[in-house]
Amino acid sequence: MSENVAIIGTGHSKFGTRKDVNVAELCWESIKPAFESAGVEPKDIDYFVVGTAGMWSSEAAVPALIAEYAGLEPKGSMRAEAACATGSAAIRVGYTTIKSELADLVLVLGVEKMQESPSSTVIELIGRFGSYFWEFENFGLTFPGYYAMYGTAYMIKYGATEEDFAKVAVKNHYYGAKNPYAQFQREITVETVLKSPYIAWPFKLYDCSPITDGSACVILASEEKVKELGVEEKVWILGQGTGTGTANLSKRKDFTSLPSVVHAAEIAYKIAGIDKDDPVKYLDGADVHDCFTAAEIIAYEDLNFCRRGEGMKLVREEQTYIGGRIPVNIDGGLKAKGHPIGATGVSQAIEAYKQLLQKAEPGRQADIVKGRWLAHNVGGTGHYAYVTVYGLEKR
Amino acid sequence: MEQKKSIEEFGFPLVVDEKSGALQWLDVRELNIRYTISIENIKPFYEGLRQGKLLTTRCKKCNELYFPPQKDCYKCFSSDMEWIELKREGTLETLTVIFVRPPSFSMYDPYTVAVAKLDDGPKILAWLKGDPRKIRPGQRVRVEIGRRKEGYMMYELVPLG
Numbered sequence: 201m202s203e204n205v206a207i208i209g210t211g212h213s214k215f216g217t218r219k220d221v222n223v224a225e226l227c228w229e230s231i232k233p234a235f236e237s238a239g240v241e242p243k244d245i246d247y248f249v250v251g252t253a254g255m256w257s258s259e260a261a262v263p264a265l266i267a268e269y270a271g272l273e274p275k276g277s278m279r280a281e282a283a284c285a286t287g288s289a290a291i292r293v294g295y296t297t298i299k300s301e302l303a304d305l306v307l308v309l310g311v312e313k314m315q316e317s318p319s320s321t322v323i324e325l326i327g328r329f330g331s332y333f334w335e336f337e338n339f340g341l342t343f344p345g346y347y348a349m350y351g352t353a354y355m356i357k358y359g360a361t362e363e364d365f366a367k368v369a370v371k372n373h374y375y376g377a378k379n380p381y382a383q384f385q386r387e388i389t390v391e392t393v394l395k396s397p398y399i400a401w402p403f404k405l406y407d408c409s410p411i412t413d414g415s416a417c418v419i420l421a422s423e424e425k426v427k428e429l430g431v432e433e434k435v436w437i438l439g440q441g442t443g444t445g446t447a448n449l450s451k452r453k454d455f456t457s458l459p460s461v462v463h464a465a466e467i468a469y470k471i472a473g474i475d476k477d478d479p480v481k482y483l484d485g486a487d488v489h490d491c492f493t494a495a496e497i498i499a500y501e502d503l504n505f506c507r508r509g510e511g512m513k514l515v516r517e518e519q520t521y522i523g524g525r526i527p528v529n530i531d532g533g534l535k536a537k538g539h540p541i542g543a544t545g546v547s548q549a550i551e552a553y554k555q556l557l558q559k560a561e562p563g564r565q566a567d568i569v570k571g572r573w574l575a576h577n578v579g580g581t582g583h584y585a586y587v588t589v590y591g592l593e594k595r
Numbered sequence: 596m597e598q599k600k601s602i603e604e605f606g607f608p609l610v611v612d613e614k615s616g617a618l619q620w621l622d623v624r625e626l627n628i629r630y631t632i633s634i635e636n637i638k639p640f641y642e643g644l645r646q647g648k649l650l651t652t653r654c655k656k657c658n659e660l661y662f663p664p665q666k667d668c669y670k671c672f673s674s675d676m677e678w679i680e681l682k683r684e685g686t687l688e689t690l691t692v693i694f695v696r697p698p699s700f701s702m703y704d705p706y707t708v709a710v711a712k713l714d715d716g717p718k719i720l721a722w723l724k725g726d727p728r729k730i731r732p733g734q735r736v737r738v739e740i741g742r743r744k745e746g747y748m749m750y751e752l753v754p755l756g
């Protein structure tokens with residue numbers, strides 16, 4: 201377990217409604233630039249992983265699909281799934297494969313083509329990411345509904361308002377407008393959010409991340425491979441922590457924190473050499489899982505960017521914009537960039553790579569001083585948690 | 596319908612996406628999924644509901660209480676469980692109102708899903724009856740057995756006082 205792992209190439213498709221391509225073509229949109237930026241070819245890859253939750257799209261065997269379409273046959277592969285943290289789970293497989301010295305070069309692809317099914321079908325399927333039998337079958341919880349119960353509890357406990365939640369969406373749209381890969385490249389106001397129809401009270405349409413088609417791809421390399429290839433532009437995986445939560449929400453201790461995230465963050469901070477009592481001191485920014493606006497506020501607290509109950513203050517004081525205490529989701533987040541389930545975690549890794557190497561588009565480049573970026577990717581409602589720290593300098 | 600028309604017109608099940616103008620193949624195959632789920636080991640739970648009772652399992656060896664009921668105790672590895680009745684009162688912890696429903700719940704008006712902590716300890720997630728706007732933090736609730744539109748019995752939360 202001594203091998204360091206780096207991201208040496210990245211590729212990102214345009215996120216959004218992608219009726220213009222099929223699943224394989226959408227994959228290639230991110231695979232091709234990943235190969236080009238890494239300076240490697242399909243034949244160089246030792247192993248590949250595809251993160252895709254599937255169900256809503258026609259092709260289930262995506263690893264085989266891209267083995268054929270991207271010339272990766274007969275290399276080994278697997279499909280990884282961890283609900284909305286699927287992309288990070290795929291990175292996990294690539295990272296651990298290299299760390300255990302079973303491969304030197306791994307391609308990690310995250311893809312989802314959710315709009316191959318009507319949105320009603322997606323709502324039906326995505327509501328099943330918790331306890332199917334006890335909480336969906338008889339009570340019809342939807343994905344916004346799960347998180348809305350956290351939003352409600354947070355409002356009751358700390359006095360947050362729907363307006364506080366709305367401000368998260370406003371920030372993420374502000375940066376989404378500057379990201380050419382984002383699904384929604386337009387700014388919105390607090391009023392836009394507050395006037396939008398309720399989806400699951402207290403969440404309205406603009407509190408929710410959209411249904412998205414998209415793919416994202418990274419190429420991971422061992423330290424030895426980095427040296428051999430003479431790669432100059434790279435970002436290291438400094439540490440990753442993982443966590444799992446109970447299937448039933450009724451088994452949760454409270455509804456203002458996700459213990460799986462707290463657990464994952466503690467591990468990630470420890471491995472990355474970050475003081476868990478003051479992680480902000482070590483980070484230039486973060487991408488957190490804002491599937492719903494309140495989830496971003498809870499993420500600040502679970503990651504210890506601030507004390508309990510103070511997440512909404514960070515939002516009110518605009519401390520998570522560039523120039524604030526810690527910039528968060530300055531790629532638009534899931535909210536404005538879009539949330540193609542399997543691609544999201546990989547897209548977060550790409551954002552870490554772009555930010556740290558100062559390749560972000562004008563108006564959304566953070567100051568890189570500390571050389572570290574955090575990605576927080578949650579599956580279901582804290583059913584899965586992945587916290588990953590990326591850095592310019594290896595440990 | 597759309598599919599049949601396009602097959603007659605083009606010879607293939609094609610449709611042009613309205614927004615992008617991109618040509619789509621309308622899948623000819625349809626899949627309906629309906630699971631068959633074993634409740635063999637929690638039968639008394641349903642017998643209890645029929646009698647208006649909320650039953651659950653407790654480990655005879657270590658006394659751990661499980662709700663929803665389960666067959667096995669992970670604390671002491673025993674599967675020797677007893678069925679006990681839970682007092683059907685508790686305090687509301689959180690709620691949401693589901694406006695955009697899954698298609699399989701389309702026959703219902705927007706419904707309130709809530710979590711209550713029962714006085715006996717476990718939490719329960721269920722639909723909450725009544726006007727959610729009248730609910731206040733710390734609201735006391737009672738678990739009652741209602742009938743669903745589909746005709747079957749299911750537990751629900753009813754505000755007290």
Ligand SMILES: [Zn+2]
Pocket residue numbers: 654655656657658659668669670671672673
């Ligand atoms: Zn026991």
